[in-house]
Amino acid sequence: MDSWTIRKVQEEDWPQIQAIYNQGIEDRIATLEEQPKSLEEVKAWLQQRPSRYVVLVTIYEGEIRGWASLNPFSHRCAYTGVADLSVYVDRQWRGRGVGSRLLTALEAHARTHDFYKIVLYTFPFNELGQGLYRKHGFHEVGIFRNQGILDGRFVDVMAMEKLLT
Template sequence: MTSHQVTVRNASESDLPFIQTIYNEGIEDRVATLEADPKSLADILAWWSQHTGTYGVLVATEADRVIGWASLNPFSHRCAHAEIADLSVYVARSRRGRGVGYDLLQSLIQVAAENAFHKITLHALNVNEAGKRLYRKAGFVEVGVFRDHGRLDGHFVDVVAMELLLQ
């Protein structure tokens, strides 16, 4: 998928340092994840090894530079949840608010449908207004709020559960 000079494609191992940088920006910014510590390239390689088959990783590029990434992740390892995926979407700090996340999300939804997933879920920090707007724009609906669901900078924060039915 391509728009405003951004191309979305399957990630390759050579993209991992860029994925690491973008994810660490998300950790530093304190609105997209409860992770507290930056991830090493070894951490990202371990994560990458778990994303094969139907659990793919996409990157958004602009002028051949990775500016965002998205992944489908197992919702659960129970067989009853085999047709449900969780997702992650991260955009480079310098490219946020320009439609890159939407392009990634639309492409990821297409990949999930092609892989016969029934539903995609996500958990967003309640303070992540931009993220929640993005997900609503793509058709996700809020299905609940986990109160005081994790610590961020020493304080409990709420986490919003959202989902998109594909079939």
């Protein structure tokens, strides 16, 4: 019987990471990015990260169904204990607990790698994202008004945080 696996990203995963990320870009609910990312761009993003800033994938029936990462919040040393979070689930698998599995594993990694806080930025209208983050104990910090431009229109961006201490 197939079961869910969560592990660190490997080179063979890159095309699926790219495909799932590009779905998030195309759906206009996840990021201010507008253009799909090439495999080269995804590869560069994955290769240039210190191991502390992990990228996890979750696999079911041999396919990656979602991925999540801890990213540097700032280049300043003062913020070395703060991580920024990304999470993307395959379009067909959203709302079925994949993001939740990833967040649980990512938080466990953060706790054992000297992070004391995770922050994230999300669109206020991303209901599934909000549901996931609030379920996992993230609290709204505030909303940046007209923080970005998406398809020529200003969009608000909500900051959320979770203290791990």
